[in-house]
Amino acid sequence: MAGMEVVAVACDDHGNIDIADLKAKALAHAPKLAALMVTYPSTHGVFEEGIREICAIVHAQGGQVYMDGANMNAMVGLARPGEIGADVLHLNLHKTFCIPHGGGGPGMGPIGVAKHLAPYLPGHPLVGGVGGSKAIGPVSAAPWGSSSILPISWAYIAMMGGQGLTQASKIAILNANYIAARLKGAFDVLYTGSHGRVAHECILDLRHIHEISVVDVAKRLMDYGFHAPTMSWPVAGTLMVEPTESESVHELDRFIDALLAIRAEIEDIRQGRADATDNPLKNAPHTLGSVTADEWTHAYSRSQAAWPAPGLRQAKQWPTVRRVDDAFGDRNLVCSCPPWGEDEA
Ligand SMILES: *Cc1c(COP(=O)(O)O)cnc(C)c1O
Secondary structure: OOOOOOOOOOOOOOOOOHHHHHHHHHHOOHHHOOEEEEEOOOOOOOOOOOOHHHHHHHHOOEEHHHHHHHHHHHHHOOOHHHHHHHOOEOOOHHHHOOOOOOEEEEEEOOOEOOOHHHOOOOOOOOOOOOOOOOOOOOOOOOOOOOOHHHHHHHHHHHHEEEEEHHHHHHHHHHHHHHHHOOOOOOOOEEOOOOOOOOOOOOOEOOOOOOOOHHHHHHHHHHHHHOOOOOEEOOOOOOEEEEOOOOOOOHHHHHHHHHHHHHHHHHHHHOOOOOOOOOOOOOOOOOOHHHHHHOOOOOOOOOHHHHOOEEEEEEEEOOOOOOOOOOOHHHOOOOOOOOOOOOOOO
């Protein structure tokens, strides 16, 4: 943190930055104000309309704006962070520029800065030609970081071209809005902009449905052949769906149809047509072993457990294990080694 302190800024009811609060805090801390760290479009999945004003408030008190570029896939080709007011922005290449996410390997997040900061870009004591004229010391052992990853992003950018990248941003935004629109009435989208639209992701609010939990929906999605989207982040009890530009409308429809079918299953529980505890949501996911067992004691049928949507008969992905208590499992290490028995003795 280089000796800096974090001052948290409040949010309003729509999930946007509380501009009055930001202004007051920027003023109160003006003598020591270093920077604002801001995510745009916001983590609530909205293009925050006050973003230029937000940047201007920080600049007026002598601060810099560090924009989290994680949501750049909603902006490439459409908006320039520098014009919005960002002084620094990193690009999570695995979010927007096609390199694999995770996998244990080194990541790569190139950082773009405005002209006035370019002289301070980090140098390297052993390699010339790195960094600016007033370079700070290195921030990574190798002069250009894990640069061998970069050809992947370079090739992606070269093959997509300017038009292709812009089209990808548009489709990412369109896909998220398509999902939000088709789910209207079934699930509440927590935050939208003033025109009722989202950016490249939408947060589905399940907190008012008391009969089931967000975990039940996430587990039930496995029976429909889907890995659940981000759960309980950034808001507990919600699902955050970020379809990206990569999914076809056919695949989006398959996902939406699954969510709508799950919503109908929830309604069955609410109306008393399904048992409050012995239902396909509470018992999800259903493995091949569980539905083919000789004994079936549930209040619903095997076919509802395993084949809740028509397309599943043609293509079924079987979950390999039943429900593991997520939070308990995370906190309690369970050794799966078999106990020492007679055979080993
Ligand atoms: C993904 C994400 C991050 C984390 O980025 P990683 O490079 O994956 O660690 C930070 N902020 C936001 C808004 C993100 O969406």
